[in-house]
Amino acid sequence: MNQFLPPRQRAVLTALVLFFVAGDWLGQSTQAEYGDVVINNYSDDAGMRPVVFPHWFHRIRYRCKVCHGDLGFEFKAGGNDINMLKIIDGEYCGACHNGEHAWAVENCDVCHSAKPGTPTQVHESTLQKLIAPVDRP
Amino acid sequence: MKYSRSLQLIQLGVLGALLMGVALAALSAEKKDPNKFNRLMTPISERNPPPAEDGIHDPESFGTELLQTPRASFSVLPRSPSGNYVNWTKALDDGAIEPRYHRDDADAGPVVMDLNIVREVKGSMPNVVYPHKQHTEWLDCSNCHPALFIPQKGANQISMAQILLGEACGACHGKVAFPVSECRRCHSQPKLEVSKTE
Numbered sequence: 001m002n003q004f005l006p007p008r009q010r011a012v013l014t015a016l017v018l019f020f021v022a023g024d025w026l027g028q029s030t031q032a033e034y035g036d037v038v039i040n041n042y043s044d045d046a047g048m049r050p051v052v053f054p055h056w057f058h059r060i061r062y063r064c065k066v067c068h069g070d071l072g073f074e075f076k077a078g079g080n081d082i083n084m085l086k087i088i089d090g091e092y093c094g095a096c097h098n099g100e101h102a103w104a105v106e107n108c109d110v111c112h113s114a115k116p117g118t119p120t121q122v123h124e125s126t127l128q129k130l131i132a133p134v135d136r137p
Numbered sequence: 138m139k140y141s142r143s144l145q146l147i148q149l150g151v152l153g154a155l156l157m158g159v160a161l162a163a164l165s166a167e168k169k170d171p172n173k174f175n176r177l178m179t180p181i182s183e184r185n186p187p188p189a190e191d192g193i194h195d196p197e198s199f200g201t202e203l204l205q206t207p208r209a210s211f212s213v214l215p216r217s218p219s220g221n222y223v224n225w226t227k228a229l230d231d232g233a234i235e236p237r238y239h240r241d242d243a244d245a246g247p248v249v250m251d252l253n254i255v256r257e258v259k260g261s262m263p264n265v266v267y268p269h270k271q272h273t274e275w276l277d278c279s280n281c282h283p284a285l286f287i288p289q290k291g292a293n294q295i296s297m298a299q300i301l302l303g304e305a306c307g308a309c310h311g312k313v314a315f316p317v318s319e320c321r322r323c324h325s326q327p328k329l330e331v332s333k334t335e
Contacts, residue, residue: 032191033207034220035313049195052188055313056207056221059275063236063247064313069277070240075308101240109200114193123193124220126311127303 032123037077040120043112050114071095078120184222185211220316226271249273254290255326264326267306
């Protein structure tokens with residue numbers, strides 16, 4: 001692979017790649033999907049990325065009642081004291097993410113996907129907007 | 138020379154990439170225009186961004202790449218003006234989505250109750266019609282009764298202030314169900330009509 005390109009071209013290509021990566025980063029907005037819940041009760045302290053729970057993805061597949069009735073999730077972001085032990089014992093997320101109903105816990109990164117340091121929140125909620133009403137710079 | 142052909146190809150590629158870069162740079166320069174039209178409104182092109190660009194997912198996380206983009210999923214669902222920009226009530230009614238009512242039983246169906254509760258609103262806003270039907274499609278009675286609402290017409294004090302602060306209807310509306318900005322979906326009964334029929 002290193003032999004494939006002469007050094008000058010390689011430098012140009014590298015510069016281009018960097019340019020696009022930087023461009024992507026600059027073009028980023030802070031508009032996560034409405035209803036996404038960030039849960040960061042323990043993750044940051046444990047050196048893991050906080051968790052993002054996408055409501056939209058789940059409500060396409062299950063009615064609210066399945067989690068908020070049958071599985072016991074309270075209507076409160078961060079208010080359920082979920083931890084990894086409970087999950088692998090089949091409680092909370094683990095009621096489905098067990099390799100039987102849905103993919104299992106070994107895919108850590110798919111749930112632990114928030115930017116480190118993101119606080120617990122319901123993204124784009126009215127409350128969040130009341131505190132910071134203008135959502136664009 | 139053996140190189141020359143691939144070299145030419147690479148140079149062509151580089152040129153193309155540069156042109157694209159200039160176009161992209163122009164686009165991002167446009168974003169920074171201080172006098173941009175509709176400065177405070179999220180343009181349609183920026184709604185439902187992919188996870189890696191949504192501001193809370195870490196683009197460096199391997200998992201972020203695996204996530205489905207809301208835009209792809211919502212492309213087949215009926216739209217609404219805010220929130221997810223999806224009309225979830227309609228999506229369900231039309232059969233565009235078929236969310237399960239039970240984790241294991243794909244055939245289990247909800248116990249739908251068709252009971253409207255009209256709440257007369259002081260002032261000029263139209264009255265609020267609370268429909269049990271659309272709610273019991275998604276939710277169980279015990280999700281609301283008795284913790285959020287005593288099941289008796291008029292027994293609960295509800296105000297817009299509470300809703301905005303995330304209480305009463307605001308436990309869901311403004312968080313996951315359609316946002317409070319869609320006033321008319323709740324304030325749906327014109328007052329004139331009421332006084333005429335009464």
